[in-house]
Amino acid sequence: MALNPEIISEIANAAGVDEKVKSFLLWAVNFEKDNLEMDQPRFKKEYGSKLDELLPESSEISGITNDEKLKND
């Protein structure tokens, strides 16, 4: 019973989790499984990009979790 999308979807659906949030979780699980060793700038960048994709209305703050942007702030 490896952690797979079906199980996560099943639990998330049962809990009434928002589709965007569920989509983000499914992506994040696969991303974490595929990237066991990862530094902070990288996961911040990738998570930020995924959030941009999920929330296009907030694309003007694209890369808000990007390490360089965070550093500037």
Added chain:
Amino acid sequence: MISFRRILIQNFKRYRRVEIRPEEDRGLFVFIGKNYLGKSTFLNALCWCLYDDQPFRESIEKNISHEHSLLNEDAKRENQFDEVRVELEIQDEEKIYLFVRTWRPSQQSHFQVMLKRGKDWAPLLNPTVIVDSLLPRDLREYFIFAGEDAESMFSPGYEKKLKSGVWKVSNIEVLDRLIDHIDIIYTEVQRQLARKSAGDSTQQAVEKKTELEKEKAEKSSRLGNIREEISKFTETRGEYMEKIKQSAAYSEKIKRREILERRRGEIDKNLEKFHQDTNNLITEKAPFLYLEPILKAIRDRLKTDEEAGSIPPSIRTEFIGELLKGKKCICGRALGHDDGSEDALRKLLERIEPADRRAPLLEDRYPIQEFLRQIPEIDSNLQELQSSRATLLHEEENLERELKNISEELAGAPEAEISGLEDGIRRIENTLDNDRRDEALIVHRLHQIEEEVQEIDAQIRKDATEQGALGALKKRLEVLEAAKDSASFVRERITDRVRRVLSKSTEDYFRELFWEQEEYESIEFTADYKLNVKKRGFSEPSTEFSSGEKKVLGIAALRAIADLSGFSGVPIFFDAPLTKLGPEIEENILKMLPRLAPNKQVFIFNLDVEKIIDFSKTLGKGRVYELRKDVKSKNSTIIIPIHA
């Protein structure tokens, strides 16, 4: 399903060269051998090839040193730099991979994975990734393990290790990492949101901009005035300059007039002097000229040239009387009543009169000859004086005419104004200098204001963007918060589900494997991964297990964990399953071993105990191998198939 097609071990510790080719992709394969012949070394060779690791404790034979060296002793004697090589040919569904690790003394080991394409092998990039996709290193202990490991799974303190292992294979760790990462990003976004919300820069920027625009209007107005003033003064200065230019021409005439007037004064003085000189000459000498015939008669009468004396008073009196009578001045001018010359003649006559009564001529002994000689000179002097006077009069007449012209030309000259023009120009220049300096300062300040206003506009635009970003950040924060909560919820549910699945699988496998299954009511892992085994007739779960129970529970749990991992279809290498077991349990373990291998290869390594030899006879052809010392060398092991 994954299966081993070929295993080659060459020059690896005890093994000079062995090559195993399992004939089927599933079922039991048993390797029997005495102690020190390399059962654990065989498993280490597999782990070395796949993971560059040797986790199994190998038995060390006394007086044999090769166990410490990777290179086989026999090989080393022939070539101390000979190559150590392990090759594993593994089939995964339709694909056939070849894993090869080699090493030579004093060198790094070299690992390569190749994929079979036709008759050739094609090298693949990232061999470690291929290994992890087929036989993950993290899960190694669930498909290559020693019997002691299975038994020791439930040694005191096992819960923590078991929980960690289960969470690892069921990816709970992935969820933990994911939650940590979401939490980090959530905190970052929350911090940004707090910082942006706290800022009130737009209002300040607008106020500053208003101030600057007010200043700009004032400065622009002032600049307009200054430029108007500059224009006006520049024009005035031009006019002044023109006047000064005209003034230069007037000035020449004024200078000329001054010269002429000075000259006229000189001429007047000279004329006065001529007048005086003429009077003097005529008063003193003219009587001789006038009385020349009388003097000649007197000279003749006196007959002597030696007599001396001044003009006889009677002559002088007569002369002056004649002048007065004729209304004529000595210098020849007509005498008027108000003319001083007439008075002067009368006074002169009065001074002479008293002496006029004296005896004339003889007593006076006047130098008449001398007088006569002087007459031409007197005449000449008079003429010269008259001539000079006429010249001067002529000059004076010209001079007067020029003066008259100059006076007419200078009549319109603004002399008073011109005298103040230069001062005016200097004042204008000073004012213009000041105005231009003010103008430059104001222009500079206006540029500064322009730049500041641009910066403020940019700030206002940025603030507006950030206001938009604020909303976006809030939205993002909401998603992250929901994701965090959902991930925690999913984790909790999956953790519980994993524990229940593990409990159920372990119980199922245990019942499948164990020979006294009716004795057991239930097997379950608690939330903290303690094993609860309830036996029938007992109210409390058992905490004490026999060696056999432990080994079977361990095997059941390992299979359950392998199922959880998603790698249940990989081969199992099981070292010494019968170690430290009683005869009855050994027998039962042997009975249950085939149940491990319905859909996979299971490789069993065990001592050559009687029971397993008997058990091996029940297996088919090509499934039993014996480990023996090489007859040619005590240092090497060979593996030979035993035909049932």
